[in-house]
Amino acid sequence: MNHRDEALALDSADPIATLRDQFALSPTTIYLDGNSLGVPPAAAAQRAQTVIAAEWGEGLIRSWNNAGWFALPRRLGNKLAPLIGAADDEVVVTDTISVNLFKLLSAAVRVAQARDPKRRVIVSERSNFPSDLYIAQGLIEQLDRGYELRLVDEPSELPAAIRDDTAIAMITHVNYRTGYMHDMAALTKLIHDKGALALWDLAHSAGAVPVDLNGVGADYAVGCTYKYLNGGPGSPAFVWAPKRHQNEFAQPLSGWWGHRAPFEMDPAYRPDDGIGRFLCGTQPMVSMALVECGLDVFLQTDMQAVRKKSLALTDLFIELVEARCSEFPLTLVTPREHAQRGSHASFEHPHGYEVMQALIARGVIGDYREPHVLRFGFTPLYTRFVDVWDAVETLREVLTQETWRAPEFAARGAVT
Amino acid sequence: MNHRDEALALDSADPIATLRDQFALSPTTIYLDGNSLGVPPAAAAQRAQTVIAAEWGEGLIRSWNNAGWFALPRRLGNKLAPLIGAADDEVVVTDTISVNLFKLLSAAVRVAQARDPKRRVIVSERSNFPSDLYIAQGLIEQLDRGYELRLVDEPSELPAAIRDDTAIAMITHVNYRTGYMHDMAALTKLIHDKGALALWDLAHSAGAVPVDLNGVGADYAVGCTYKYLNGGPGSPAFVWAPKRHQNEFAQPLSGWWGHRAPFEMDPAYRPDDGIGRFLCGTQPMVSMALVECGLDVFLQTDMQAVRKKSLALTDLFIELVEARCSEFPLTLVTPREHAQRGSHASFEHPHGYEVMQALIARGVIGDYREPHVLRFGFTPLYTRFVDVWDAVETLREVLTQETWRAPEFAARGAVT
Numbered sequence: 001m002n003h004r005d006e007a008l009a010l011d012s013a014d015p016i017a018t019l020r021d022q023f024a025l026s027p028t029t030i031y032l033d034g035n036s037l038g039v040p041p042a043a044a045a046q047r048a049q050t051v052i053a054a055e056w057g058e059g060l061i062r063s064w065n066n067a068g069w070f071a072l073p074r075r076l077g078n079k080l081a082p083l084i085g086a087a088d089d090e091v092v093v094t095d096t097i098s099v100n101l102f103k104l105l106s107a108a109v110r111v112a113q114a115r116d117p118k119r120r121v122i123v124s125e126r127s128n129f130p131s132d133l134y135i136a137q138g139l140i141e142q143l144d145r146g147y148e149l150r151l152v153d154e155p156s157e158l159p160a161a162i163r164d165d166t167a168i169a170m171i172t173h174v175n176y177r178t179g180y181m182h183d184m185a186a187l188t189k190l191i192h193d194k195g196a197l198a199l200w201d202l203a204h205s206a207g208a209v210p211v212d213l214n215g216v217g218a219d220y221a222v223g224c225t226y227k228y229l230n231g232g233p234g235s236p237a238f239v240w241a242p243k244r245h246q247n248e249f250a251q252p253l254s255g256w257w258g259h260r261a262p263f264e265m266d267p268a269y270r271p272d273d274g275i276g277r278f279l280c281g282t283q284p285m286v287s288m289a290l291v292e293c294g295l296d297v298f299l300q301t302d303m304q305a306v307r308k309k310s311l312a313l314t315d316l317f318i319e320l321v322e323a324r325c326s327e328f329p330l331t332l333v334t335p336r337e338h339a340q341r342g343s344h345a346s347f348e349h350p351h352g353y354e355v356m357q358a359l360i361a362r363g364v365i366g367d368y369r370e371p372h373v374l375r376f377g378f379t380p381l382y383t384r385f386v387d388v389w390d391a392v393e394t395l396r397e398v399l400t401q402e403t404w405r406a407p408e409f410a411a412r413g414a415v416t
Numbered sequence: 417m418n419h420r421d422e423a424l425a426l427d428s429a430d431p432i433a434t435l436r437d438q439f440a441l442s443p444t445t446i447y448l449d450g451n452s453l454g455v456p457p458a459a460a461a462q463r464a465q466t467v468i469a470a471e472w473g474e475g476l477i478r479s480w481n482n483a484g485w486f487a488l489p490r491r492l493g494n495k496l497a498p499l500i501g502a503a504d505d506e507v508v509v510t511d512t513i514s515v516n517l518f519k520l521l522s523a524a525v526r527v528a529q530a531r532d533p534k535r536r537v538i539v540s541e542r543s544n545f546p547s548d549l550y551i552a553q554g555l556i557e558q559l560d561r562g563y564e565l566r567l568v569d570e571p572s573e574l575p576a577a578i579r580d581d582t583a584i585a586m587i588t589h590v591n592y593r594t595g596y597m598h599d600m601a602a603l604t605k606l607i608h609d610k611g612a613l614a615l616w617d618l619a620h621s622a623g624a625v626p627v628d629l630n631g632v633g634a635d636y637a638v639g640c641t642y643k644y645l646n647g648g649p650g651s652p653a654f655v656w657a658p659k660r661h662q663n664e665f666a667q668p669l670s671g672w673w674g675h676r677a678p679f680e681m682d683p684a685y686r687p688d689d690g691i692g693r694f695l696c697g698t699q700p701m702v703s704m705a706l707v708e709c710g711l712d713v714f715l716q717t718d719m720q721a722v723r724k725k726s727l728a729l730t731d732l733f734i735e736l737v738e739a740r741c742s743e744f745p746l747t748l749v750t751p752r753e754h755a756q757r758g759s760h761a762s763f764e765h766p767h768g769y770e771v772m773q774a775l776i777a778r779g780v781i782g783d784y785r786e787p788h789v790l791r792f793g794f795t796p797l798y799t800r801f802v803d804v805w806d807a808v809e810t811l812r813e814v815l816t817q818e819t820w821r822a823p824e825f826a827a828r829g830a831v832t
Contacts, residue, residue, distance in 0.1 A: 024473045033477045040473045048464040048702065056649055057440045057456045060781060061449045069649060096697025098671030099515055106558060126683050131672035131697065134685035138670035142522060142558070151683065177681075226698070233472055233485060233701035254554035255514030256547035263828075265593075265786050267542050267567065269550035281512025281547065282642070284703030285649035286464065365476060370681050412679075 001320060001389070010316075010385035016301050016309060020382045023230070023297075030387045030394070032366045035176075035204055035344050035377030038230030041293035051289045069285050073257075076288070077238060077275065079295045083303060084202060084223065085212030086240050092275050093291055094257075094283055097203060097222050097237040101135045103251040103278055104220040104239065105168065108197050109143070110249040111219075112167035116195065119167040123158070123196070126151040129176045132201055136170060155182060159190055166196040173211070174204035174342030177369045179314075179334040181209065181342045185216040192217065203227060206238075207294075208310065208343035208379075210303040213240055220245065228343065228379055230294035235287050239278045246274050255280035297381055309380035310343040313388055317345050317376060320392040328399045333373065344377040357409035358398045364391045417736060417805070426732075426801035432717050432725060436798045439646070439713075446803045446810070448782045451592075451620055451760050451793030454646030457709035467705045485701050489673075492704070493654060493691065495711045496645070499719060500618060500637065501628030502656050508691050509707055510673075510699055513619060513638050513653040517551045519667040519694055520636040520655065521584065524613050525559070526665040527635075528583035532611065535583040539574065539612070542567040545592045548617055552586060571598065575606055582612040589627070590620035590758030593785045595730075595750040597625065597758045601632040608633065619643060622654075623710075624726065624759035624795075626719040629656055636661065644759065644795055646710035651703050655694045662690050671696035713797055725796035726759040729804055733761050733792060736808040744815045749789060760793040773825035774814045780807045 001007065011017055024040045025031070031039060055067040064070045077091030084091070094100070105122070112119050122136050133149065140147040152161045162169050169191045174181045184200065191198040197219040205211050207228030213221055221240040225231035250271040256262045257279035260270045271277035298306075318332060330347040349355050349372060356368040366376040376391070398404055417423065427433055440456045441447070447455060471483040480486045493507030500507070510516070521538070528535050538552050549565065556563040568577045578585050585607045590597045600616065607614040613635040621627050623644030629637055637656040641647030666687040672678045673695035676686045687693035714722075734748060746763040765771050765788060772784040782792040792807070814820055 024469070026474050026476065029476065031476060037472075037477045037480075039476065040468055044472075045465060045468045048468055049461060052456055052461045052464055052648070052706075053440070056453075056460075058442050060442065060445065060447060060455065061453045061783065062776070062781070063649065064453075095511070095515065096671065096699075098673075098697035099511065099669060102669055128683075129672075130675070130678075130681050130683055130685075133683050134670045134672060134675065137685050138666070138668035141666075142668040232468070233479065234698045234704070235700055235702075237697070250554070250557075252554035252558040253515060253518055254550045255512065256545075256550060257514075259546070259550065262546075263786070265546050267544075267546055267549050269546075269553050281514035281653070282650045283512075284651055284700040286651075286706060287700030287703040288650070290468075290702060360478070365478070367477065370679070 001316065004386065004389050007385040007389040014309060014385070016305050016380060017384070019297060019301060020384065023382045025382060028363055030364045030391050032364065032376040032378065032383070032391060034379035035208070035227050036367050037226055037233055038228060038294065038379060039382060040232070041230055041297060043293040043296070044232065044290050047289055047293050048286060051286050072285065072288055073279055073283055074276065076291055076295065079292065080206070080238060083211070083298060084206055084221065084240065085215050087214060089275055090242055091238055091240045092278055093225060093236050093238045093288060094279050095237060097201065097224055098131045098135050099253065100222040100237050100239045101132055102139060103253050104199055104222060104241070105136060105139050105170070107249050107251045108168045108199055108220055109147070111245065112197055119165055119196065120147045121150050121166045122147065122168045122170055123150045123152070123161050123166050124170045125155070126153055127175060127177065128172050129201065129203065132170060132172060155180065158187065162191055162194045162196055164195060166194060168197045168199055170199045172201040172203065174209065176204055177373055177375065178346055179342045179344045181340050183339065184211065184218070188216045188218050204342050204344070207298065210307050214242060225291045225294065229291070230297070231291035232287055235291050236283060241275060241278060246277065250277055253280040257281060306380045310378055311338050311341070313378040313380065313383060313385065314341060314343065314345045316385060317378065317388045317392065320388065321347060321395065324392055325396050325399055343379070344375055346373045346375045348372045349374055351404060353412060354404040354409040355398060358404035358406070359394060362394050362398065364394045417732065420802065420805050423801040423805040430725060430801070432721050432796065433800070435713060435717060436800065439798045441798060444779055446780045446807050448780065448792040448794065448799070448807060450795035450799070451624070451643050452783050453642055453649055454644060454710065454795060455798060456648070457646055457713060459709040459712070460648065460706050463705055463709050464702060467702050488701065488704055489695055489699055490692065492707055492711065495708065496654060499627070499714060500622055500639065500656065501630050503630060505691055506658055507654055507656045508694055509641060509652050509654045509704060510695050511653060513617065513640055514547045514551050515669065516638045516653050516655045517548055518555060519669050520615055520638060520657070521552060521555050521586070523665050523667045524584045524615055524636055525563070527661065528613055535581055535612065536563045537566050537582045538563065538584045538586055539566045539568070539577050539582050540586045541571070542569055543591060543593065544588050545617065545619065548586060548588060571596065574603065578607055578610045578612055580611060582610060584613045584615055586615045586617070588617040588619065590625065592620055593789055593791065594762055595758045595760045597756050599755065600627065600634070604632045604634050620758050620760070623714065626723055630658060641707045641710065645707070646713070647707035648703055651707050652699060657691060657694060662693065666693055669696040673697060722796045726794055727754050727757070729794040729796065729799060729801065730757060730759065730761045732801060733794065733804050733808065736804065737763060737811065740808055741812050741815055759795070760791055762789045762791045764788045765790055767820060769828060770820040770825040771814060774820035774822070775810060778810050778814065780810045
């Protein structure tokens with residue numbers, strides 16, 4: 001592509017272009033960080049007012065029943081399920097990914113133990129999102145029974161690392177840094193062939209790429225609603241467990257929302273049948289209610305259309321960066337193969353942090369990830385092809401004019 | 417009291433009466449269930465709009481730093497601390513009570529083990545809020561190392577139950593059903609004299625009664641922001657650990673928000689120094705931001721003024737029910753002694769469930785708790801003495817006219 005008009009033409013021909021109207025987008029920003037925090041659905045502000053003024057203010061305690069608050073984790077789970085190849089009553093929206101991983105790893109460890117007590121290794125990748133590794137470390141230390149976390153440096157090392165001592169492979173489908181996407185079907189089959197359980201983290205997958213958890217026969221999954229699903233800052237995460245695993249064991253975060261009859265006030269925990277036992281405590285309803293606004297946009301399209309546009313956006317971004325910024329030390333770290341690419345594209349630059357700050361100062365918001373990585377997320381629901389063009393032009397300006405060398409871009413802060 | 421005018425006179429003389437103006441109260445309701453879900457602070461609706469439109473919509477990912485989202489669990493913890501006798505950097509607002517109890521029990525078990533490996537009993541009350549017991553059961557089952565949950569039926573049995581085998585006494589300060597309040601200072605001393613750790617659940621205490629965690633030398637505490645603190649439906653809970661216990665052990669829900677340097681993306685968990693290590697995953701910011709609106713009201717009064725009015729309200733309620741409903745089978749289950757009473761009053765009635773439904777139908781919203789208990793919570797920030805009068809008159813009508821026998825009041829639903 002050589003002209004901005006060509007990008008505009010792609011937008012004109014885009015069958016899901018009008019979904020952008022359903023988001024409250026800042027007019028001064030090209031936002032390429034929806035894989036860290038999605039933008040507000042246009043419906044979110046009004047939904048919050050309804051929850052606060054009508055449901056909370058007028059309905060008060062009655063809204064736990066009458067406004068469906070108590071049922072919301074399950075109802076939203078069912079609404080999210082089609083996006084990840086899950087069935088009804090297999091998903092609940094609740095808590096955080098880290099807390100949910102603890103629940104699933106705890107349950108999976110017991111399932112694995114019941115099958116083969118010798119299996120005491122959890123396999124994962126050193127490049128996994130660190131919190132996933134921290135949770136596995138915390139569980140292993142707590143169990144204090146000789147469990148071990150085995151980390152590989154490259155996806156290619158996974159087949160050798162998953163062995164007859166392996167209880168669980170805990171894999172993040174799309175890497176948060178590089179955008180590398182595993183072949184979920186093939187890796188699940190490999191994990192099962194080795195006699196282990198497959199636990200998937202869908203943080204950068206749900207709403208970004210087609211996922212078919214039941215189709216590939218996965219064992220457990222967690223995921224995030226505040227990235228591609230646009231649920232709001234820190235909106236509750238989700239847990240998936242297929243029906244065959246739901247009732248094998250209770251998980252130790254056995255709070256009252258997972259009880260079979262929470263309002264009987266029974267002093268003994270009796271887990272609910274089904275996915276309900278992965279609930280724990282009372283959920284933050286204002287934040288949770290907003291998750292539905294994001295999910296409702298997906299009802300107007302399907303993940304194949306989203307994926308098609310996603311690949312077109314990342315293809316174009318990679319093409320333009322390589323064509324128009326070729327004289328600068330940018331190295332693509334995202335796979336070129338479609339089958340191995342999620343919905344973001346990352347380039348290394350020796351001064352990645354400063355370059356990203358300079359981009360943000362010009363209204364192009366991507367993200368920086370240690371070390372050296374400029375990360376650009378593409379959310380097909382609201383990102384236009386012309387945004388890709390304009391973002392690359394801004395990147396070219398920042399690199400050509402070396403505006404990133406300004407001292408104010410050197411100080412590092414915390415960005416999730 | 418014999419006349420409604422006397423209640424109005426008490427309201428006129430009430431030094432904190434005007435705080436009621438800072439809540440968005442339904443004009444058609446007498447709300448006596450603020451100990452289940454507090455009412456919205458008047459500031460909450462606007463605050464939600466600011467978070468959604470400005471912080472999320474305009475600030476986008478930058479708001480994790482620029483709008484102080486990442487720091488909010490600690491900042492709100494410091495704001496809440498004076499209400500419970502805690503110091504700066506001893507409280508974080510995060511997750512749910514159940515999840516936080518799991519963190520604290522896990523840490524406390526390790527502290528107790530380090531002191532004396534023979535101590536393997538967690539003592540609590542059978543009448544404790546069930547979720548607390550479920551979490552202890554879940555942890556004990558997971559540890560699978562001979563831990564035991566020992567439950568007593570009456571507070572008077574606690575001294576004998578806490579013995580040289582006891583690691584932790586997990587006590588809820590104010591009972592959710594009866595309103596019975598423990599003497600926190602005396603019981604903490606007893607627990608310590610027996611060599612155990614004192615873990616307090618402040619769900620029905622924070623914002624309701626004065627609490628002095630550091631003054632009594634307690635070891636750990638959890639609590640709730642959606643009851644007397646008016647944080648919103650399911651708003652995040654809090655964790656307290658005094659500085660002497662914070663760094664003894666990491667807790668197993670070791671997510672990235674508790675890491676010493678979360679944005680270094682270190683694959684190894686290194687817990688933060690201090691209370692930060694009790695954080696885990698990314699928090700729901702819209703719900704959490706609303707917690708501040710509730711806390712801000714407390715800045716305009718103090719817990720002594722709140723407590724004085726609370727006791728006057730519950731005294732009046734008990735007096736009026738016993739005087740004006742004396743011919744009905746109502747039995748007070750809340751202690752008459754001020755030192756043993758929280759901020760709610762409960763009466764048993766053989767048809768408690770139906771009576772409560774009939775009251776709610778007439779706009780007097782209390783709560784029902786199994787078995788047979790009519791529970792009435794009194795939030796001094798917004799409950800008036802005339803509300804007490806009117807509520808008792810409505811109760812008298814419901815009992816006199818036997819409106820509770822209508823068939824529509826017999827079906828039970830879930831109410832948290």
